[in-house]
Structure formats: C-alpha cells, structure tokens
Amino acid sequence: MNQEAKKPAKLQAVKGMNDFFAEEAGLLQALEAKLHGWLASYGYRNVRTPVLEQTALFRRGIGEVTDIVEKEMFSFTDRLNGDELTMRPEFTAGIVRAVVEHSLLYNGPQRVFSMGPVFRHERPQRGRYRQFHQIDVEALGFAGPDVDAELIVMLKRLWDDLGLTDVRLEINTLGSPAERAAHRDALITYFESHADLLDEDAKRRLHSNPLRILDTKNPAMQAMVNAAPRLDQHLGDESRAHFEELQAYLRDAGIAYTINPRLVRGLDYYNLTVFEWITDQLGAQGTICGGGRYDGLIELFGGKSEPAVGFAIGVERLIDLVKQSGAVNGASRCDVYVVHQGTRPEAARYAFGLAEQMRSTGLEVILHCGGGSFKSQMKKADGSGAEFAVIIGDDELAAQEATLKPLRGDAPQERVKAAALAARLIEQFPEQLPEQITEQPES
Numbered sequence: 001m002n003q004e005a006k007k008p009a010k011l012q013a014v015k016g017m018n019d020f021f022a023e024e025a026g027l028l029q030a031l032e033a034k035l036h037g038w039l040a041s042y043g044y045r046n047v048r049t050p051v052l053e054q055t056a057l058f059r060r061g062i063g064e065v066t067d068i069v070e071k072e073m074f075s076f077t078d079r080l081n082g083d084e085l086t087m088r089p090e091f092t093a094g095i096v097r098a099v100v101e102h103s104l105l106y107n108g109p110q111r112v113f114s115m116g117p118v119f120r121h122e123r124p125q126r127g128r129y130r131q132f133h134q135i136d137v138e139a140l141g142f143a144g145p146d147v148d149a150e151l152i153v154m155l156k157r158l159w160d161d162l163g164l165t166d167v168r169l170e171i172n173t174l175g176s177p178a179e180r181a182a183h184r185d186a187l188i189t190y191f192e193s194h195a196d197l198l199d200e201d202a203k204r205r206l207h208s209n210p211l212r213i214l215d216t217k218n219p220a221m222q223a224m225v226n227a228a229p230r231l232d233q234h235l236g237d238e239s240r241a242h243f244e245e246l247q248a249y250l251r252d253a254g255i256a257y258t259i260n261p262r263l264v265r266g267l268d269y270y271n272l273t274v275f276e277w278i279t280d281q282l283g284a285q286g287t288i289c290g291g292g293r294y295d296g297l298i299e300l301f302g303g304k305s306e307p308a309v310g311f312a313i314g315v316e317r318l319i320d321l322v323k324q325s326g327a328v329n330g331a332s333r334c335d336v337y338v339v340h341q342g343t344r345p346e347a348a349r350y351a352f353g354l355a356e357q358m359r360s361t362g363l364e365v366i367l368h369c370g371g372g373s374f375k376s377q378m379k380k381a382d383g384s385g386a387e388f389a390v391i392i393g394d395d396e397l398a399a400q401e402a403t404l405k406p407l408r409g410d411a412p413q414e415r416v417k418a419a420a421l422a423a424r425l426i427e428q429f430p431e432q433l434p435e436q437i438t439e440q441p442e443s
C-alpha cells in the first residue's frame, strides 16, 4: 500500500470568472478613485444592493423574452429553503427594487450609482466574461430630457479624463409604450410576410418580442431586417420633442453623435432615449457603455409611477481601453520602505515601532519582514516604488536614529533623530501637507 500522502490537486476559478491582482488590481483601484470624484462632481450618491435577488425580480424587470433571462442568468434553487434566486445580471432591477422597497423617491428625485460584479452565463472571450463588473448610474424621478443629456455629457467627460479618444456615441428613441405597440404590430405583420427568411430565434420571438429580431446578428436576415418598418414612422409629437430636445443639449455641449434607428438595447424596460458608447479598439466587444430611459419600471415593481434613466459601463472593457491610453497608473507604490539588519532582535522591534510612528502621520510604509541580506532588502525597497528607504542597524538603534536614503534621484542619505523622522519625511511629500500639518487660520 502506498502510504505517501498525495499532493492535493490545484483548484481553478470558475470558467469565465477572473482574478484581479498586481498591476491590474492597482489599475482598477486607481480607476475607482477617479470614478468616485467624477460621480461626486455630478451629485451621484452610492447605493449598494445585494448580489443575490429573487429570480422573479429579473424575470419581471428585464423581460422574459430577452437574452439575459432566456439564457444568461446564474439562477438556482436554494437547497435549504427552496427560494428561487439569481446572481444579478445587471444593476437596474435591484436598484429599482430597493428604491420602491424603501420609498427612496418620497423626498424627491435621486441620483445614485453602484459598482460591482454582475453575472451572465455567456461564452467567455475577450471583453465577455461570466463575472464582470459594471459602473451603474441611475437618475430616478427625472423626466428628462435634460437629465438624459447630463448622463451622456458626463460620460463624455469621463472618456476625456481617461484619455479615450476613439469612443463614439449612438442614440435612438424607442418612443412611448403605445407607439412601440403600434410599431410592434407593424413589425409582426412585416415579419409574417417574410416568414421564410426567419431563423429559429426570430420565429420564437415573432409574437413575444419582435423588436429583438431587429437586433439579430444573422447575416442571412440583414437585408430583410433593414427594410422593416421603423419606429420613427410611429412616433408622436411628445416623443419627437423629447428626442429633439436631447439632441439640442448634445449639440450645445459639442458632443458628436449618430442616430442609429436599429439601436434597441437588449432589455425590455426601455422607452424614449437609448444610447450606447462604442469603440473600434476592442475587437468584437466594442460597446463600453449602454443606457436609456425606463419610465415604466418603477411602477412595474409596485411603486408610484416615476420616470427614470440610467446607464451601465462595462469595467473590463473600460480597463482594456485605459491600459491603451495609459492615463491611469496601476503601479503600486509606497512612500517609505523600512530596511533593518541589526545583530540584536531589538533592532527589528525598533524598526517595527518606527514604521508605526511614520504611519501615524499618514505616510504609506512597508516594513521589511522575513530577514534577508542588506542587498536583497534594498532591492525590495527599490521594487516597492518607495521614495525613501529608512535603514536601521545596530548603530541607528544605539543612537535612537535612522538613516534616511532617497531611492529616486541622487540626493545624499542622512542620519535623522527618531523623534524627528516622521516630520522630516512629511517635508518631502508636499501633497500630504494640507491635511497633515497646515494649521487652519482662525476665522
């Protein structure tokens, strides 16, 4: 019998679900920091809803006959109590559920945002994953079109801030539910007269969601679909005015756009304004942001009828673009790396205490742990991106001092009293001055 313990097999992440680490995690973190400033500058406040919701929420909110509900949801029955649950495939349904559940519109309209993972069971490829991340922004209780324009303009500002130049805007209007119904009837009649050209998907959707047939990627159906009746032939004055006004705002803001009458978006709840931002730099998965108005959804979830509009950005696709633009730096760095190599254990504890003392002043400090030669520790210090190494040896310990060695540039190293070390370092990081030491003038 083989008594030797077998090495346990390695486990792998779930297919289509990614780990973020090193530079990429840093980039994500730096991007998030930028996004928070951008969202705050337009008055958007954070909401966080659960990743798991009742399956019924998405069926009702997104629509039964959509790609997401038909084939992309991670749904399961909770084996402990039989609940039907789904990992959120998008944010809007959960946010609207929360808004209705907590009567958040009682005090007037709300601008909110959320960021985090969403889940869709799709075929993994570049820009398409089973767990991906969205930045979701919703303006609830606003009828627009001013706020529709605000959302689009704020996105343009983001692309500019991130140095993205190759992103173009497509817009469309989906009209009112009544106008869509009239268009829908016209579409069904038209598709029925071309039944021989419809593929299986299209046949199934003919009566349940004929609008989605317009979204087909089947080349054999393109010509027929291109000649289908268009919604703009069914639009009334109000819908037209909304769309015209939106465009006036965009023109004032100097934002280029094209009207794409085929843009319908893959979810049922949209009406009036819909838009997408698209790039050619990501291959086949070129849509980095999609959004639109969903004036009926709040009422559909049992709330008082309120208009709303929002968008979602795909974070993985955005990161891919940001990597190309180089506008956000994901490299990790700290201010100070503490190197210590005393012959007495007290040197290590002295270094430990000094690191804590420096952190108390707001400095970012890595303390070398685990020993190693002076040379290898200095190599680590350099690799950390730190501006300074603080070096501790027996001499420094005995004198209650530290050696401060600049790691970038060629300024000489100096010996500093332990009590003065943090202050001496703070002088070197002027960007940290305002909060740290500047005294507020008395008023």
Ligand code: ATP
Residues within 6 Å of the ligand: 090, 120, 122, 127, 128, 129, 130, 131, 132, 133, 134, 265, 266, 285, 287, 288, 289, 290, 291, 312, 313, 314, 315, 316, 317
């Ligand atoms: P697509 O047409 O690419 O499938 P979608 O219409 O399904 O996109 P939305 O529901 O509008 O996408 O989601 C908003 C954004 O989330 C998209 O514009 C895209 O950037 C991103 N996104 C959607 N699905 C995925 C995915 N599977 N993996 C990574 N990002 C995605």
Ligand code: MG
Residues within 6 Å of the ligand: 067, 266
């Ligand atoms: Mg999709």
